[in-house]
Amino acid sequence: MRKRTAVTLHKSADLLLEKVEKIGIMIEQAGQAPVPGRIVAYLMLSEPPYRDFYEIQAFLKASKSSISTALNQLMQVGVVNYITFSGNRRRYFQINTQGLTKVIKERYRKGQLINNMIMETLQHRKNSEFQRFNRELKEVIDFSTYIHKGMDKLIADWEKLHPLS
Amino acid sequence: MRKRTAVTLHKSADLLLEKVEKIGIMIEQAGQAPVPGRIVAYLMLSEPPYRDFYEIQAFLKASKSSISTALNQLMQVGVVNYITFSGNRRRYFQINTQGLTKVIKERYRKGQLINNMIMETLQHRKNSEFQRFNRELKEVIDFSTYIHKGMDKLIADWEKLHPLS
DNA sequence: TTTTTAGTTCTGCAAAAAAAGAACCATTTT
DNA sequence: AAAATGGTTCTTTTTTTGCAGAACTAAAAA
Numbered sequence: 550m551r552k553r554t555a556v557t558l559h560k561s562a563d564l565l566l567e568k569v570e571k572i573g574i575m576i577e578q579a580g581q582a583p584v585p586g587r588i589v590a591y592l593m594l595s596e597p598p599y600r601d602f603y604e605i606q607a608f609l610k611a612s613k614s615s616i617s618t619a620l621n622q623l624m625q626v627g628v629v630n631y632i633t634f635s636g637n638r639r640r641y642f643q644i645n646t647q648g649l650t651k652v653i654k655e656r657y658r659k660g661q662l663i664n665n666m667i668m669e670t671l672q673h674r675k676n677s678e679f680q681r682f683n684r685e686l687k688e689v690i691d692f693s694t695y696i697h698k699g700m701d702k703l704i705a706d707w708e709k710l711h712p713l714s
Numbered sequence: 715m716r717k718r719t720a721v722t723l724h725k726s727a728d729l730l731l732e733k734v735e736k737i738g739i740m741i742e743q744a745g746q747a748p749v750p751g752r753i754v755a756y757l758m759l760s761e762p763p764y765r766d767f768y769e770i771q772a773f774l775k776a777s778k779s780s781i782s783t784a785l786n787q788l789m790q791v792g793v794v795n796y797i798t799f800s801g802n803r804r805r806y807f808q809i810n811t812q813g814l815t816k817v818i819k820e821r822y823r824k825g826q827l828i829n830n831m832i833m834e835t836l837q838h839r840k841n842s843e844f845q846r847f848n849r850e851l852k853e854v855i856d857f858s859t860y861i862h863k864g865m866d867k868l869i870a871d872w873e874k875l876h877p878l879s
Numbered sequence: 880t881t882t883t884t885a886g887t888t889c890t891g892c893a894a895a896a897a898a899a900g901a902a903c904c905a906t907t908t909t
Numbered sequence: 910a911a912a913a914t915g916g917t918t919c920t921t922t923t924t925t926t927g928c929a930g931a932a933c934t935a936a937a938a939a
Contacts, residue, residue: 568838575831582897593835598847602916612899617917619898638907638915646850650857653828657861663818666740670758673733682763685811692815692872696822699868703861711857747927767886777929782887803885803937 566608568594579656584611585619589628592644599632599641628652657700664693731773733759744821749776750784754793757809764797764806793817822865829858 569590576586587609592598600608606616620642623629627648631640667690674683734755741751752774757763765773771781785807788794792813796805832855839848 568834572831572835575827579828584898590835593832593851594838596839596842596844598839598842598844613916614900614918615898617915621917640915643847644851646847646854650854653825653854653858653861657822657825660818660822662740663744666737667758669733670737670755673759674761674763677761677763679761679763682808682811686758686809688876689811689815689818692876693818695872696818696865696868700861700865703864707857707860711853749928778886779888779930780928782885783928786887805885 565594569608582619584609584615585623587611588616588619588623588642589644592629592642599643601639601641603639605642626652654704657704660693660700661697664690664697667693730759734773747784749774749780750788752776753781753784753788753807754809757794757807764808766804766806768804770807791817819869822869825858825865826862829855829862832858 569587572590572593573583573587576589577583581589588605591605591608592600602613602616602620605620606613609616620629624631628645629642630645630648631642633640667686671683671686671690674686677683734752737755737758738748738752741754742748746754753770756770756773757765767778767781767785770785771778774781785794789796793810794807795810795813796807798805832851836848836851836855839851842848
């Protein structure tokens with residue numbers, strides 16, 4: 550009986566760790582370093598969805614400095630938050646879903662940068678002999694501009710419908 | 715007279731180099747290493763818009779190995795291409811605008827990955843005590859799904875209007 | 880057949896990024 | 910007032926990435 554419980558607990562903690570790794574890698578691929586990625590993954594999956602500094606550190610087996618730096622960075626970006634409970638000095642970190650939504654929006658908006666870049670090149674090439682290439686570049690810009698404008702509208706429409714997010 | 719021409723030439727090559735650096739940095743920020751970024755920038759700005767291996771190397775003052783590796787990588791990704799001229803053994807590298815458009819599309823589509831990730835976490839949390847957090851995650855997914863679907867439609871509509879790009 | 884050309888591939892090094900360690904500091908608790 | 914807590918900050922170590930150098934290769938030219 551005791552053994553079985555222990556095994557079960559072990560198995561589920563292990564499973565959680567595996568999931569944290571997996572989701573963590575996805576977050577890495579979105580441009581975060583491993584430790585911040587794992588922190589976000591852990592906070593997303595954890596029950597309860599808030600954890601204090603030492604719980605996070607113990608779960609991820611990372612150093613205090615890494616955890617501290619990562620948490621502060623994530624709070625800076627806006628995807629992590631904390632809550633407190635009175636009579637308790639620790640801060641409980643959690644995912645800030647509003648911040649997450651904002652980050653997703655920003656990511657989409659970044660497409661505009663490529664657009665600007667190609668426009669600059671086309672400006673530079675305006676007297677080029679190679680108008681065929683210029684026309685092709687123009688097409689890329691047209692597509693990219695179309696997408697970008699469409700997306701801004703999508704976001705604006707959403708915001709109209711969902712005022713506070 | 716000779717001096718002035720030399721100065722003029724020098725100045726314009728210099729200006730080009732400056733622009734290549736600037737555009738190159740923009741491309742770096744989209745996730746490329748410096749040398750590949752500069753190659754793309756150079757091919758975008760260059761007149762003619764195609765250059766052989768040694769021209770690229772000379773312009774960027776990088777090693778053959780860096781240029782070779784970077785060009786192959788860029789061809790792999792699809793943003794660079796080459797053409798040949800008969801009676802000439804060299805390959806002339808150029809921007810593949812179709813490939814570039816495709817890469818831009820793919821980038822936008824990658825938003826879906828975040829979406830999938832959050833869906834997985836929500837699946838994991840389905841029996842959670844903390845339904846408030848689950849609802850918040852659901853909202854993030856709803857937004858992200860909305861954007862993603864909207865974008866797929868934008869792309870599909872564009873493709874209907876522009877069959878071959 | 881030898882040499883040249885147009886790259887490629889492998890090894891190593893330097894710079895940058897990520898993480899760890901440890902000293903430190905402000906509150907809080909004892 | 911002393912010790913403990915909950916971190917932070919600075920320095921060092923480790924890992925990863927990007928690039929260069931040089932030896933190499935397949936095809937073409939001489």
